[in-house]
Amino acid sequence: MHAFVTGGTGFLGANLIEQLIADGWQVTAMHRPGSNIQRLQALGATPVEASLDDVASLQRAMSANVDKKVDAIFHLAANTSMWRGGDKQQWQDNVVGAGNIARVARQQFVGQGAPGRLIVTSSISAYGYHTSPIDEASAKLADDPKHHYHYSKKRAELAVREEIAQGLDAVFLNPCGIVGKYDVSSWAQTFFMIQQDRLPGVPPGSGSFCHAGAVARAHIDAFHKGRCEENYILAGTDASFLEFFGKIAELVGKPAPTTTTPAFLIRAMAQLQDLAARLSGREPALTPQKAAMITRRVVASSDKAKRELGYRDTVSLDEMLRESRDWLVAEGLLKLSDSRSDELGASGG
Incomplete structure (x- = not known):
């Protein structure tokens, strides 16, 4: 089997490629010009350069390995910015990019009579904000352009559905907060802030957190078992x-925070930083979009994915976070206190 993967240089992409290779797949991993491809090569993937906004480059990349037809396209690449200054580029990356990859996939699988399937990594954010747990029957409420990441993820799905209407076989996965190894820019940032005593406060929100390895496995299972056009939410452990x-603080040997910062204060700080960013042109640490997300309760159900894909959400939050920490330490990206390092060594981590 031959997989074509976008977003392979990201942390979910690394987990997926690792599992595909272990399962015996041949993997071609698309990367943008100038990307660091060392991990792709180390994992055993064949890197190929292309851009999501360039259909011709995607077509060339897809046919680069002509001795082995592509059986599956895993579209993981996404722009996760939550700053209004990046909205224009985010639209190109998420919406135009999804439409382009879906169009090329249709040409590859339908136009050339080569059976195959597109697996799209969407997000729980495509459903917008709800006051009750989200499942696949929930309305997709991400219709406010001010929350542009959410807005773009819903419209990325719609762009793919246009190609499904013309014969493309595609499945959508909607992960919640992904935690695990290979992460350097998502929740890993919280490890760095807490370890360096730079955490400005704790937001009052909560979310569903899922294991990177389980999410990667769900992508492979979606190729084999998923139903065309269907969404599958991938949640896990709900936590504030x-x-x-607090769990991250314990893992890096720091005192656990005991209180949260009121939502109104976080949102007010975000507005002030956004005003300053209008003058400086630089993305602030806290944006109104981020403030909206971290001050709400966004939890979801994985029942459909468990039932139809065999999705396993049995990895505890402690295990997810420990895996993330241990990988950061092993890579030399996170330095622990001597006592915590001794504990890590004694545990064989």
């Missing part, structure tokens, strides 16, 4: 940010 940050 106070609990989540």
Whole structure:
């Protein structure tokens, strides 16, 4: 089997490629010009350069390995910015990019009579904000352009559905907060802030957290078992940010936070930083979009994915976070206190 993967240089992409290779797949991993491809090569993937906004480059990349037809396209690449200054580029990356990869996939699989399937990594954010747990029957409420990441993820799905209407076989996965190894820019940032005593406060929100390895496996299972056009939400352990940050603090040997910062204060700080960013042109640490997300309760159900894909959400939050920490330490990206390092060595981590 031959897989073509976008977003392979990201941390979910690394987990997926690792599992595909272990399963005996041949993997071609698309990367943008100038990307660091060392991990792709180390994992055993064949890197190929292309851009999501360039259909011709995607077509060339897809046919680069002509001795082995592509059986599956895993579209993981996404722009996760939550700053209004990046909205224009985010639209190109998420919406135009999804439409382009879906169009090329249709040409590859339908136009050339080569059976195959597109697996799209969407997000729980495509459903917008709800006051009750989200499942696949929930309305997709991400219709406010001010929350542009959410807005773009819903419209990325719609762009793919246009190609499904013309014969493309595609399945959508909607992960929640992904935690695990290979992460350097997502929740890993919280490890760095807490370890360096730079955490400005704890937001009052909560979320569903899922294991990177389980999410990667769900992508492979979606290729084999998923139903065309269907969404599959991938959730896991529900936790408040106070609990989540507390567990990270314990893992890096720091005092756990005991209180949260009121939502109104976080949103006010975000507005002030956004005003300053209008003058400086630089993305602030806290944006109104981020503030909206971290001050709400966004939890979801994985029942459909468990039932139809065999999705396994049995990895505890403690295990997810420990895996993330141990990988950061092993890579030399996170330095622990001497006592915590001794404990890590004694545990064989």
